[in-house]
Amino acid sequence: MQEKEFIVLEEDEGNRLDVFLSNELGEMSRSFIQKLIKEGNVLVNDKKEKPRYLVKEDDKIRISIPEPKVLEVEPENIPIDIVYEDEDVLVVNKPQGMVVHPAPGNYTGTLVNAILYHCRGNLSSINGVIRPGIVHRIDKNTSGLLMIAKNNNSHNFLAEQLKEHSITRKYEMICHGVLKEDNLTVNAPIGRHPVDRLKMAVVPNGKRAVTHFKVIKRFEKYTYVQAQLETGRTHQIRVHISYNRHPLLGDSVYGPKSSKFNLNGQVLHARTLGFIHPTTKEYMEFTSELPDYFQKLLKILD
Structure with missing residues (x-):
């Protein structure tokens, strides 16, 4: 369990508790912070408060952040539109509404779940278990073409082109x-x-x-x-x-x-x-x- 403490400054007074913490912890979504507040992992002056609590100057806020769970992404037999495929690269046409890789709130039904099934695990491991093969992303509600790397050499080569x-x-x-x-x-x-x-x-x-x-x-x-x-x-x-x-x-x-x-x-x-x-x-x-x-x-x- 990781713990962090904050003291509310004058310029932050009047913000909602969840908004204040979201601003301080930019890497965490507001919905995740709201969940931590509701589960009692956030104390304001050693008391539990609701996400809508309006913070005051000099409030002492302590948040306890649980250790992240080790996720296992399961292959799923989801139809995908394959535009091109060989031993190195897969090009797919992602539909609108499909999330590219698992994230809080979307652990199944993603493009990664689909390509894990289709490729039988033959994907690059550079981005870890959550994003195997994913070189670049497009938003959930954006449709269209994505390239997938089927091995680490391909991933590095494609990533370098993105960088350039x-x-x-x-x-x-x-x-x-x-x-x-x-x-x-x-x-x-x-x-x-x-x-x-x-x-x-x-x-x-x-x-x-x-x-x-x-x-x-x-x-x-x-x-x-x-x-x-x-x-x-x-x-x-x-x-x-x-x-x-x-x-x-x-x-x-x-x-x-x-x-x-x-x-x-x-x-x-x-x-x-x-x-x-x-x-x-x-x-x-x-x-x-x-x-x-x-x-x-x-x-x-x-």
Whole structure:
């Protein structure tokens, strides 16, 4: 059991207890912190309080963090759309709504559970038991192409290309409003949101982030856009296009809370993926079809 103590400063007075701890412990989700509070693992001045308790200056807060459980990720016979496969690499077309790898609240039904079954364990071990073979990720509600490494040599080779920004990653999306520019590059550093620790934001001390946007088609109130990543920060496309005041349609985190189209998340599809093969050293590029809901939405807007 790990224990941490905090003294509330004047500028933090009036924050909810769960928000205060979430800000102090940026690596932990607010829902996990709420769970610890409800289970009695958080004491305020040696007393139990509820997550909504408003902290006061000089409050002494002690949190006991249980040791993480050793997780075993089980293979699951989940159908996956395989675009390409050989002894080194697997390219899959992830559907919207599928989580890439297990995490609190999503230990089953993930892409990792599916590829463990499909590959019979023949995956790289570099990212541990929770993320075997996973070289890069896309959000749960983003669909599209992902490359999976089937051995450690392939993983290192592909990861180096990511580091050098030499992998081709083109997304297609629909955003709110009408973009005036045919081509737009957003070069703005991204880091953890200063208040909402579950979000990312453009912040001065963030990591370098560059996205190239290109208009495919304009509609009356929306724009169909291609986005090409130069860097790959968490939520990069969503943050950059929202920063430009044209948030993604269906993105309730960085845009309007509701959409009249009854969507299940942001309209964002990783359509094109290109990389140099780890063994043949030849450049390979793959393109996937837009999901049905995306195609229907384009017809409605046209």
